[in-house]
Amino acid sequence: MKPPVRVAVTGAAGQIGYSLLFRIASGAMLGSDQPVILQLLEITPALKALNGVVMELNDCAFPLLAGVVTSDDPKVAFKDADYALLVGALPRKAGMERSDLLNANGGIFKPQGEALSEVASRNVKVLVVGNPANTNAFIALSNAPKLKPTQFHAMVRLDHNRAISQLAEKTGKPVTAIKKMTIWGNHSVTQFPDLYHAEVDGKNAYDLVNDHTWYENVYLPTVAKRGAAIIEARGLSSAASAANAAIDHMRSWALGTPEGDWTSMAFVSDGSYGVPEGLVYGFPVTVKNGQVEIVKGLEINAFSRAKMDATAKELDEERQAVKQLGLV
Ligand code: NAI
Numbered sequence: 001m002k003p004p005v006r007v008a009v010t011g012a013a014g015q016i017g018y019s020l021l022f023r024i025a026s027g028a029m030l031g032s033d034q035p036v037i038l039q040l041l042e043i044t045p046a047l048k049a050l051n052g053v054v055m056e057l058n059d060c061a062f063p064l065l066a067g068v069v070t071s072d073d074p075k076v077a078f079k080d081a082d083y084a085l086l087v088g089a090l091p092r093k094a095g096m097e098r099s100d101l102l103n104a105n106g107g108i109f110k111p112q113g114e115a116l117s118e119v120a121s122r123n124v125k126v127l128v129v130g131n132p133a134n135t136n137a138f139i140a141l142s143n144a145p146k147l148k149p150t151q152f153h154a155m156v157r158l159d160h161n162r163a164i165s166q167l168a169e170k171t172g173k174p175v176t177a178i179k180k181m182t183i184w185g186n187h188s189v190t191q192f193p194d195l196y197h198a199e200v201d202g203k204n205a206y207d208l209v210n211d212h213t214w215y216e217n218v219y220l221p222t223v224a225k226r227g228a229a230i231i232e233a234r235g236l237s238s239a240a241s242a243a244n245a246a247i248d249h250m251r252s253w254a255l256g257t258p259e260g261d262w263t264s265m266a267f268v269s270d271g272s273y274g275v276p277e278g279l280v281y282g283f284p285v286t287v288k289n290g291q292v293e294i295v296k297g298l299e300i301n302a303f304s305r306a307k308m309d310a311t312a313k314e315l316d317e318e319r320q321a322v323k324q325l326g327l328v
Pocket residue numbers: 010011012013014015016017041042043046087088089090091108128129130131132133155156158159187237238239242
């Protein structure tokens with residue numbers, strides 16, 4: 001058996017945490033031969049509830065769970081962490097301006113970036129799930145001078161999985177027939193799910209569907225606004241599917257993407273595909289031996305270009321706003 005790795009999870013007593021922790025402890029994220037020590041961060045008032053979750057984790061008697069640490073101090077929860085899933089965030093409440101939301105989350109992700117920089121493993125892989133995920137990742141990486149910016153990702157995998165599921169439904173094919181899906185840009189309604197390079201049973205997805213009106217007016221908004229549709233139906237935001245996507249993202253990052261396929265991850269742009277450098281932007285990527293590479297050489301048509309620029313513009317505005325607030 002391998003030595004255990006340390007997996008930090010913030011917001012561990014929340015909805016997503018409740019779906020996430022048990023699957024990490026079962027081996028779904030890092031494999032059935034990889035023991036884990038969970039290091040769980042919560043705000044002080046939620047520590048009692050977190051303790052109940054830990055009781056349940058213990059009651060599962062997971063063979064791979066080598067220990068559990070709980071704390072309200074990021075420097076304790078992130079100590080020597082090999083993986084960190086930053087889930088805890090402040091959701092937007094009615095009447096809240098975007099600057100209020102960014103400011104409140106800056107109060108969370110600035111100190112967490114600083115703490116990761118100080119105490120986490122030098123090779124830590126950080127995934128930001130808490131919204132606004134891309135800009136929270138930008139705040140965290142900007143406050144982590146001792147880590148590489150590329151060690152911070154934001155999650156667009158839920159959008160990626162939603163895009164696959166909607167395409168499978170439209171084409172009547174199983175999800176396993178769909179490859180090379182891409183979510184470009186922000187985890188927000190401006191995201192661009194790209195069918196021009198996706199494949200269904202090896203055939204080009206856009207050509208197979210052959211219905212631009214459906215693509216533009218049904219598919220794109222259905223994927224981009226799925227989160228709101230789930231809140232409307234469930235009265236609560238997506239949790240199990242978000243936890244599942246976080247598991248998928250970390251598994252791809254740690255264990256790689258399959259031959260002949262790619263996935264979507266958001267991280268600092270190096271200027272690829274004309275995306276302004278430094279924005280935390282969703283790209284198509286392959287992963288081998290922990291190395292994340294942007295898929296090169298895809299042709300971008302005028303429709304895609306406009307969508308990719310619009311989501312970059314939104315991220316750039318968020319970047320300007322957090323700069324003005326002094327968060328980076
Ligand atoms: P929740 O409100 O049930 O749980 C959040 C937890 O974070 C709470 O237990 C809270 O006490 C904790 N928390 C707040 N501030 C914290 C801090 N400074 N340190 C540690 N913990 C802290 O929310 P839920 O449903 O679990 O969602 C969490 C976040 O994930 C939200 O921001 C939500 O918008 C986001 N999300 C992102 C998705 C994505 O695709 N990127 C999909 C679904 C949700």
